[in-house]
Amino acid sequence: ETKYFGFNESENDRGSRDNSRIYKSWRELKKSPLGLDNSGVTCYMNAAIQAFMHIPAMAHYLKDVHNGKYKDIISPNSVTAEIANLYSKLFDGYKKKKSIFPTKIIKRLDDINCMMSEWQQEDSHEYFMSLMGRLQEDSIPKGAKMNSSILYDIFSGKINQKVTCKSCNHVSTTIQEFSDLSVSLKESKKEKSSEDSTIFTLKDSIKDFFSPELIKVDSKTKAGYNCEKCKKTSNAVKISTIDDAPEYLTIHLKRFKFQGSKSHKIKEPISYPMDLDISKFSSSGKDPIKYRLIGVIIHAGRTVSSGHYIAICQQPNGTWAEYDDDFVRKISEKSVLKEESAYMLIYSRLKVKS
Template structure:
């Protein structure tokens, strides 16, 4: 990326952010799904900073301890510590570890960027939780008297309960949904909470993220064969159900469901629908009914007309500049260019570049 890198440096000139690095990632045969997501995560600044801090506290892990977390931390450290401002880095160690660990990503077939993101975040959570439990176990074994005094509080009818561990991945990405079901006979509301690291939204032609979120939280009536068992009535009853956001995350990741299984065709089809995603998003369908404001900082884009082939690129906002990452290539783009990735207004369009995963950061009031 010599010429392209110098072009980018020239374009930014004196405005090149102090200490920032803009590096393309080498493609190892259809690893664009991985590269595009990694760029979005690198420019998720709170996540990056905590990952670099983790690396500095866990330097030089033995090969036996190598995992996706250490490989990702090593990659981000490599990028952030480069002497040059721009260039290309080969995420070889990370990709090798990913393929070793999960056979889905071993083939050179087209992979799904959202599936990869989901797998990666959950894997990081698992590793951090295991490390936290191991650390807690070591502390408890070194102070047995404390362990005995706390024992009864952690017991339930089913035996010892594991306290939920909140990792820095949770602190960045985890939100809480509440599933409210209201019995139409006795009016009792049953609420069940569940956590999420990203929201997958159904999409419609010529819609917006706001309307997709409203549909996500719309009221659904449960009747006929789908009646709800009401504990108070002790029987199946008609009910109304809706999903609301109880606790909005710091980083809101929205996955647009662009790949839909069409029964008549017996296969998946890509929906090229135009879905407007704003640079500033107000999240109003929360339990508190208070608006939560977010700012868009990254978009993973799927390029192509079908689900089984194509390419992934990413758009990233860094220090008020928008950058376009396409594997090894990095270039500046105008903010207005983001709109070209909303999707096609008509079904048959030559535009095949569509926003697929959106990354929003919560604005602190």
């Protein structure tokens, strides 16, 4: 049986790839951060920022940025410098306040995602990914490749996609980099409860994401898979596996369905585990890939443009807290798994004990 390091167990945990640029345990960082004030519609930002700050590797990076370690690359007026500044205020307790108004970050919304407006509610997962992209761009010298970024080391992995042509059996392989998984909510056949309410499970959603997908030739448009070998348009089967699993896995639960300009939310709860083992989806089928939950973003409400976002994050001391804008409260680990409106999950990859 594979044994893994527990929370904060290895001081020098540099992840499964033994990457000298990142630390995955909290080490000397001991304090829990403050809350963030809401300007009226910025709870989606606050939840995403708290989720970011509670990723140990990210916290160490922001601390280093704040302390000037990357001053040759990170310009003082970059979004990264602002976030690092906010990080230091949040974690070091700013002027004995209980919460902080992130004015400067709100003002930089255009640089993070120019499609978003600071006057309306936006999607927290989209903001999280936009912020990740912005920090990634900030962190590389001009002309360098995106995957040379420390953010790439923290969040990115590789998916292997094999497409088999049904006409000639030719297999075409592509490797895709990914920084998050967007999974559909799948009904679990076996777990219907007595009231006949649907139970969604993360396990089923991930299984669905990695299950073989049939690409069929459309009888009307004649569109299908264009095989590079036999040059025919044919049916094909696509199979995705994980070549390289990320240190931190961001999972987006597709709760919103869009039809025209209307959006509808799947409100049913989804169950997700504290420990997530996805070894069987590795390309070799036997790479030990196990994750532990460290953060959840909740969306309460009916539509993407209304409702409220809250972050639930694991603290440097291992306990859990809920960040509802400026209101912060401790919660039990048991209640973390009972959140019915989870919208985004952050898992940290566990390191195998050699």
